[in-house]
Amino acid sequence: MKKNKKIINDTLLYTLISIFLGLLVGAVVLAASGFSPIDGYAEMIKGIFGKPKYLAWTVVKSTPLILTGLSVAFAFRTGLFNIGAEGQFIVGALTATLVGYFVHVPAIIHIPLTLLSGCLAGAIWGGIAGILKSKFGVNEVISTIMLNWIAFYLSNYFIMMDGFKKPGTEASFNIQDTATIDIKWLKSLVGPATKVNWGIVIALILVVIISYLLYKTVLGFELRAVGFNKYAAEYAGINVNKSMVISMAIAGLLAGSAGAMHVMGVSHKITILAAQEGFGFDGIAVALIGNNTPIGAILGGFLFGALKYGGGKMQNIGAPTEVINIVIGSIIYFIAASRMVKIIIDKMRGGKADV
Amino acid sequence: MFSKNLAMILSTTLMYSTPLIFTSLGGIFSENAGVVNIGLEGMMTIGAFAGAAAAVMTGNPWIAFLVAGIAGGIFALLHAIATIKFNADHVVSGIAINFLAPGFALFLCRRLFDGSTMTPPMQLTQKMPRPLNGIFAKGSFMDIVFNTYSTVYIAFALVFVTWFILYKTKLGLRIRAVGEHPKAADTLGINVYKMKYLCVILSGILAGFGGASMSLAIVSTFRPTLISGQGYIALAAVIFGKWKPQGAMLASLLFGASTGLVVFLGNPSVGFSVSENLLSMVPYLITLIVLVLFVGKGNGPAANGQIYEKGER
Numbered sequence A: 001m002k003k004n005k006k007i008i009n010d011t012l013l014y015t016l017i018s019i020f021l022g023l024l025v026g027a028v029v030l031a032a033s034g035f036s037p038i039d040g041y042a043e044m045i046k047g048i049f050g051k052p053k054y055l056a057w058t059v060v061k062s063t064p065l066i067l068t069g070l071s072v073a074f075a076f077r078t079g080l081f082n083i084g085a086e087g088q089f090i091v092g093a094l095t096a097t098l099v100g101y102f103v104h105v106p107a108i109i110h111i112p113l114t115l116l117s118g119c120l121a122g123a124i125w126g127g128i129a130g131i132l133k134s135k136f137g138v139n140e141v142i143s144t145i146m147l148n149w150i151a152f153y154l155s156n157y158f159i160m161m162d163g164f165k166k167p168g169t170e171a172s173f174n175i176q177d178t179a180t181i182d183i184k185w186l187k188s189l190v191g192p193a194t195k196v197n198w199g200i201v202i203a204l205i206l207v208v209i210i211s212y213l214l215y216k217t218v219l220g221f222e223l224r225a226v227g228f229n230k231y232a233a234e235y236a237g238i239n240v241n242k243s244m245v246i247s248m249a250i251a252g253l254l255a256g257s258a259g260a261m262h263v264m265g266v267s268h269k270i271t272i273l274a275a276q277e278g279f280g281f282d283g284i285a286v287a288l289i290g291n292n293t294p295i296g297a298i299l300g301g302f303l304f305g306a307l308k309y310g311g312g313k314m315q316n317i318g319a320p321t322e323v324i325n326i327v328i329g330s331i332i333y334f335i336a337a338s339r340m341v342k343i344i345i346d347k348m349r350g351g352k353a354d355v
Numbered sequence B: 001m002f003s004k005n006l007a008m009i010l011s012t013t014l015m016y017s018t019p020l021i022f023t024s025l026g027g028i029f030s031e032n033a034g035v036v037n038i039g040l041e042g043m044m045t046i047g048a049f050a051g052a053a054a055a056v057m058t059g060n061p062w063i064a065f066l067v068a069g070i071a072g073g074i075f076a077l078l079h080a081i082a083t084i085k086f087n088a089d090h091v092v093s094g095i096a097i098n099f100l101a102p103g104f105a106l107f108l109c110r111r112l113f114d115g116s117t118m119t120p121p122m123q124l125t126q127k128m129p130r131p132l133n134g135i136f137a138k139g140s141f142m143d144i145v146f147n148t149y150s151t152v153y154i155a156f157a158l159v160f161v162t163w164f165i166l167y168k169t170k171l172g173l174r175i176r177a178v179g180e181h182p183k184a185a186d187t188l189g190i191n192v193y194k195m196k197y198l199c200v201i202l203s204g205i206l207a208g209f210g211g212a213s214m215s216l217a218i219v220s221t222f223r224p225t226l227i228s229g230q231g232y233i234a235l236a237a238v239i240f241g242k243w244k245p246q247g248a249m250l251a252s253l254l255f256g257a258s259t260g261l262v263v264f265l266g267n268p269s270v271g272f273s274v275s276e277n278l279l280s281m282v283p284y285l286i287t288l289i290v291l292v293l294f295v296g297k298g299n300g301p302a303a304n305g306q307i308y309e310k311g312e313r
Helices: A005-032 A037-049 A052-077 A085-102 A107-136 A140-159 A184-190 A199-216 A218-228 A230-235 A240-267 A279-289 A294-317 A323-336 A338-354 B002-032 B040-058 B061-085 B090-112 B141-146 B150-168 B170-180 B182-187 B192-218 B230-240 B245-266 B276-295
Strands: none
Touching: A005 A037, A005 A279, A005 A323, A005 A338, A037 A052, A037 A294, A052 A085, A052 A184, A052 A199, A052 A218, A052 A240, A052 A279, A052 A294, A085 A107, A085 A140, A085 A240, A085 A279, A107 A140, A107 A240, A107 B276, A140 B230, A140 B276, A199 A218, A199 A240, A199 A294, A218 A230, A218 A240, A230 A240, A240 A279, A279 A294, A279 A323, A279 B090, A294 A323, A323 A338, A323 B061, A323 B090, B002 B040, B002 B141, B002 B150, B002 B170, B002 B192, B002 B230, B002 B245, B040 B061, B040 B090, B040 B192, B040 B230, B061 B090, B061 B192, B150 B170, B150 B192, B150 B245, B170 B182, B170 B192, B182 B192, B192 B230, B230 B245, B230 B276, B245 B276
């Protein structure tokens, strides 16, 4: 890790160039299949910023991605790869729906109770992976992939239960109104169909808390030390095994909170899943784009939310909206292969110098 | 009745193990050469699509099968370039492939088939043939188990071929040397980069075959949820099987057997009511338990997932 200040600044440059290259790949794919990339991206930008309603949707779509991105970024800072945000999101959503539906208390208790139970479920789910790694040496990439699928089937199992499944549907009952976090007055302003909710505010607060925890507390210092060099940290007297469990639990808590808030603010129920929805996997991309920093998770989350929501509008010109997944994949690819981007930059710089 | 039920379970076990066997063999090549390949999922998906699309277009399942392998190989080449040439983190590059390949599969599917995310259903002649069809008495035990798709036989044959290559040939020794200690291998004149490229591309071809054995045999169409997670399960089978072809085959059979049980018990005529969802969880739980009990630390190729740079100290 021979990084100096200059390279850290370059990281942002590489990321921006990767985003640009990703959009370029998307443009080439669109052009190659007979669509105008300019029209396509124009539709996308209109679809994001065109109306207050669209902007509200972009924020709503970005919220869970900011949190799952934060979850992955946090784990990464502490030396762990959390592929399990998907499963942690699912158990968070499941638990929040159970608490939101079966418990009857006033909103002032019900909202925090629902949110915290979702967080706790996610923390346990992440913590399991942490324990498996610290106690038994099971690689967290594999264990979290397994836990994702266990969560997936667990959620489907619970939805099928009598008294929880809404008859005639493929979903649970809706949670009680006292457990929802919709912003009703804003809804009447930007359109009743939008799902504007307090989730984004809570997400931003969590980003601040995590930043503080990571960079201003002893615990955060220890966790980062383990992420930076496990052996040196151990030599310095840090309990590495305990750190791993704590950081996986916190990562799980964040992804679990995303699931809970998605239920409380957007879906109000959970539906039988045919395939994993990808909130957790998108979180990995968000974290990578944000260079695994908390602030980066906000920017990455918004970029992703915007691409996914606005990209859907490309169907207005008849283009398959899957082109957005190609764009996202390309961005991650270029970020992964940042050395490729560096070579491109150096060539461009070299070119300029010659002129 | 019992023997018929057993035959049904065995038959579905063999069928559902096949995609996992192909793909985990891919993982074994790649990881034994030191490249972690989490992109198997995406390579399977593009293979499943390319196979189904080519079958509908050409009408020949064998051409379709090859096309699927090539499609998987192309995305594996992307992974190889990123990880070998540009020092990308193997997991991150794999994640990128898992966005890119399914993205391309669905994009092309919509372009080729009138905006649909499913390929049109295949004619029987476009599906993988059943080589032993008509040899056994119809409906007999042997018929139910062995009158199955050729992909099943190819997969098991490839387990043996992979084992032979890895442990009985000079090439296999070189591959494993590169995964264990690339520097030492380099010193002995082995072209580390070439070995890695070869193995990663091979892993994509095999994953493509795995996807096609799903879309050309078990289900006669491609749809977005067709693969959903099987590439990851194949990866687990690699680790579960301790990076050995015979081990991965056994792990794949275990996963296939649980799917076989789910399919069997899901049949209303069986009259057995255990939640399909709980049953589906079993293989993942078993994997976790086995990892805890038997695998633990340090069984994989020593330099797996590490970036190798020639001339670095």
